[in-house]
Amino acid sequence: MADVQVIAVSDFQYEVTVTDRSTTSHLVTVQPAYAQQLTLGKIPTADLVKQSFIFLLAREPNTSILRQFDLSVIAHYFPEYEQKIAQQ
Numbered sequence: 001m002a003d004v005q006v007i008a009v010s011d012f013q014y015e016v017t018v019t020d021r022s023t024t025s026h027l028v029t030v031q032p033a034y035a036q037q038l039t040l041g042k043i044p045t046a047d048l049v050k051q052s053f054i055f056l057l058a059r060e061p062n063t064s065i066l067r068q069f070d071l072s073v074i075a076h077y078f079p080e081y082e083q084k085i086a087q088q
Contacts, residue, residue, distance in 0.1 A: 002062060004053045006046045014049045018062040026053075027068045034072050038085050051088055055081060 002020035009015050009027070016026040028049055035045045043051075052074060056065055059078060066073070074081045 002057050004050050004057070006050045006053075008046055014046060016049060016053055018053060018057070018065070020057070020062045022063060024062045024065065025067070026065060028052075029070045031070070031072070038082060048085070051085060052081075055084060 002018050005017045005019075007015045007017075012029055012031065014028045014030065016028055018024050018026070030045050030049060032045075035048055039045075039048055049071065052071060053065070055078075056074065
């Protein structure tokens with residue numbers, strides 16, 4: 001299982017390091033309104049980012065994940081994302 005580390009760079013950006021067969025780094029932007037929509041304020045945004053990477057890693061290798069993106073982009077590639085994350 002991959003190791004996912006999330007560090008807040010600012011209120012809206014998170015640096016994510018994923019170590020699996022190789023190590024990758026990602027810069028993720030999260031709009032507060034989008035985080036609120038997905039979590040209803042029940043978990044910190046850093047935890048949302050980590051859960052989102054766990055979701056992605058179940059579907060593709062870390063080397064295929066975009067290096068820089070807004071969290072809302074995941075739903076464009078995986079339409080079930082928002083529903084799955086909201087259930088957690």
